[in-house]
Amino acid sequence: MSTSTNVVMPQMGESIAEGTIVRWIKKVGDSVDRDEPLFEISTDKVDAEIPSPAAGRLAEIKVKEGETVPVNSVVAVIGAAGEAVAPASEPALPEAAVGQPETKPAAAAAPAKAQPQQAPAPEEDAGAGDDAHRQRTSPLVRRIAQEHNVDLSQVHGTGINGRVTKSDILEFIESGGAKAKPTPAAPAAPPTPVVTYAPGERVQIVPMSVMRKKIAEHMVLSAHTSPHVYSVYEVNFGKIAAYREKKKKEFEAAGAKLTYTAFIAKVIVEAIRQFPAINASIDGTNIIYKKDINLGIAVALDNGLIVPVIRNADERNLLGLSRAIDDLATRARSKKLNPEEVQGGTFTITNPGVFGALYGLPLINQPQVAILGVGAIEKRAVVVDDAIAIRPMCHISLGYDHRLIDGAEAGRFLAFVKERLEHFDDSHG
Numbered sequence: 333m334s335t336s337t338n339v340v341m342p343q344m345g346e347s348i349a350e351g352t353i354v355r356w357i358k359k360v361g362d363s364v365d366r367d368e369p370l371f372e373i374s375t376d377k378v379d380a381e382i383p384s385p386a387a388g389r390l391a392e393i394k395v396k397e398g399e400t401v402p403v404n405s406v407v408a409v410i411g412a413a414g415e416a417v418a419p420a421s422e423p424a425l426p427e428a429a430v431g432q433p434e435t436k437p438a439a440a441a442a443p444a445k446a447q448p449q450q451a452p453a454p455e456e457d458a459g460a461g462d463d464a465h466r467q468r469t470s471p472l473v474r475r476i477a478q479e480h481n482v483d484l485s486q487v488h489g490t491g492i493n494g495r496v497t498k499s500d501i502l503e504f505i506e507s508g509g510a511k512a513k514p515t516p517a518a519p520a521a522p523p524t525p526v527v528t529y530a531p532g533e534r535v536q537i538v539p540m541s542v543m544r545k546k547i548a549e550h551m552v553l554s555a556h557t558s559p560h561v562y563s564v565y566e567v568n569f570g571k572i573a574a575y576r577e578k579k580k581k582e583f584e585a586a587g588a589k590l591t592y593t594a595f596i597a598k599v600i601v602e603a604i605r606q607f608p609a610i611n612a613s614i615d616g617t618n619i620i621y622k623k624d625i626n627l628g629i630a631v632a633l634d635n636g637l638i639v640p641v642i643r644n645a646d647e648r649n650l651l652g653l654s655r656a657i658d659d660l661a662t663r664a665r666s667k668k669l670n671p672e673e674v675q676g677g678t679f680t681i682t683n684p685g686v687f688g689a690l691y692g693l694p695l696i697n698q699p700q701v702a703i704l705g706v707g708a709i710e711k712r713a714v715v716v717d718d719a720i721a722i723r724p725m726c727h728i729s730l731g732y733d734h735r736l737i738d739g740a741e742a743g744r745f746l747a748f749v750k751e752r753l754e755h756f757d758d759s760h761g
Contacts (some may be wrong), residue, residue, distance in 0.1 A: 337386040339408040341401050344375050349495070351375045351409065352400040352542045358390045363413060363596070372667065373541035378674045379638070379669050381436050386410045398542075398559055439712075479557070479616075501514040502549055505556065543636040544656045554695045557731040562693050567748045568754050569709050569724040588654035592709060593629065596681060596728075599654045599752040600704065601625055604679060607745045611678045614698040614736055628677030628697060629657055631658050631664040632686070638664050639697060641677040687710060691727035701733040702742075 341351050355372040358364050369381040370390070391411035397402055462619040473496055477484050485506045489496035504710040507523075529535045540548070572595050583673035584589040604611045604625050625646040641662035642648070648656065663669050677697065683706040684692035707727035714723050728749065732742050 335388075337388070338622075339385060339410060341373070341405045341407050342382060342401050343403040344373070344378060344380060348403065348671065350400050350402045350497075351396050353378065354542055355397055356393060356521050357381065358384075358392055360390050362390050362605060364388065364390055364410065374546070375501075375671070378669050378671050379543060379667055380669065380671075384410060388412050425685055428713040441621055473498055474590060476501050476505075476553070479699075485515045489641040490726075498549060499545075502553060506552065507677065547636050550698065554698050556596070557698055558696050558701070560693075560731055560741065562694065562729055562731050562747055563739065563742045564691055564727055564729045565750050567726050567750050568714065569726050570754075571665065572753060572756050573724050581710045583651060583654060586651055588651055589658050590650075590744050591656055591657065591683065592685060593657055593706070593728075594650055594654040595753065595756060596704070597627055597629070597642070597645060597657065598626065598650050599749055599756070600679065600681065602752060603745055604750045605646065605747055607741065609737055609741060610702045610732075610745055612736060613678075614701065614702055614733065619736060622678040624678065626676050628680035628700075629660060629685050630680060630682035630694075631661045631667060637682075638669070638674060639677060639680055639682075640664050640669055640673050641675065643676065649733050665736045680704070681706065683747060691729045693729060694731055696733060701759045703731045705729040705731065 344351065351373040352373055352375070354374045357369050357371055363424045364370060364387065366385070366387040367383040371386040372379065372381050385700065388410045389412070392409040393407070395405070395407040401407065421688065474484070474492065476482070476498070477487075484496055484501075487496050487500055489500055513614060515685055516706050570594070572592065575602045576590055576592070576595070586756050590658070608621050609619070611625055613622070624644055627645040629642065630637055630639050640663075642656045642660065643683050645653065645656075660669070660673065664675075672697070679700060680694075680697040680703045682692065682694050682703060684694070685706050685708035688708050692705035694705045696703050703727065707729070709724050709726040711722050713720055713723045714725060715717060716723065728746065732741050
């Protein structure tokens with residue numbers, strides 16, 4: 333009787349349909365304990381280390397590093413300790429997801445139309461919101477299609493069984509396909525390729541990591557979606573520096589690091605209550621005002637950036653925000669975040685100042701309409717009561733979607749934030 337256990341690609345979130353194997357932590361033949369990290373994946377939402385579902389020996393790896401497969405696909409097999417392992421071989425086609433017809437491994441290289449009982453051809457199920465396309469696309473892809481008025485039947489899918497991936501629809505939009513007629517008389521001429529290096533030039537070519545590709549996709553989408561405008565204010569952090577010094581040991585005793593980010597997050601929550609348009613999204617010609625304040629706090633990683641979310645940040649005091657920021661940042665760097673912890677943000681704070689930047693002009697984290705950039709907090713000579721004084725100063729910038737937020741509204745929001753930061757006391761904590 334076989335004692336092997338199949339290891340499947342987990343569904344890391346309700347809207348996630350596939351994942352990419354970034355790295356195998358264990359090799360074929362290695363012993364592994366239950367819940368010990370086995371491999372690392374990357375999805376549209378989060379990077380994570382996946383634990384082994386059973387103890388034993390890694391008998392077979394079915395999906396190579398860098399490959400993307402649907403959720404519930406078998407990616408490896410765990411055998412009993414001491415059991416013989418299979419020789420390394422080419423990965424088989426991932427098992428079909430529940431509700432789809434079973435396919436044979438030999439059909440992996442065959443075109444989708446050669447497989448029996450497949451979904452109807454695109455012309456029979458046209459429309460961005462019908463059932464056929466709902467099965468072959470993720471909610472993220474359908475949302476992008478709706479925002480850009482794209483008919484998904486016109487988009488060529490390169491995913492499993494013709495699935496339209498996020499890359500497919502972004503490429504379609506960037507190429508001007510969103511405005512193209514369903515049956516153009518002639519295909520548009522491809523854009524002239526940008527020459528990135530000359531023949532004979534000394535270069536090193538390195539493929540983008542999965543995370544870097546996803547960041548690039550999100551940034552291109554943001555730049556194409558929102559007309560970005562920026563306002564920058566200078567803030568005196570003198571009172572906050574003194575307050576932090578006074579309260580630091582008290583917070584450490586309570587198990588929290590009292591950072592400047594926690595103060596900024598607390599004040600941002602107050603400001604959003606006064607200016608709800610900052611905490612909104614745009615859906616066509618409708619404005620969606622978010623009742624919950626879910627703060628995204630950008631965390632820099634070795635190979636990119638991730639934005640974990642503090643849900644209902646307005647329900648936390650300064651100590652609660654400090655704990656949440658420290659916890660999310662620690663788990664982000666160790667790849668221990670859950671998918672829901674990087675979703676649903678309504679406003680984002682990013683801090684390029686930790687690297688010494690005077691200020692930053694970040695791109696908006698879609699579908700949000702604003703983002704706060706925090707510059708370096710440095711002692712500078714300033715005029716206080718008509719005298720020269722040394723104070724810890726910081727530039728804060730607000731990037732905002734000009735479709736919804738005007739310069740006057742952004743100015744009032746930043747003026748409110750500046751006033752609260754410069755006069756922070758126990759009443760704000």
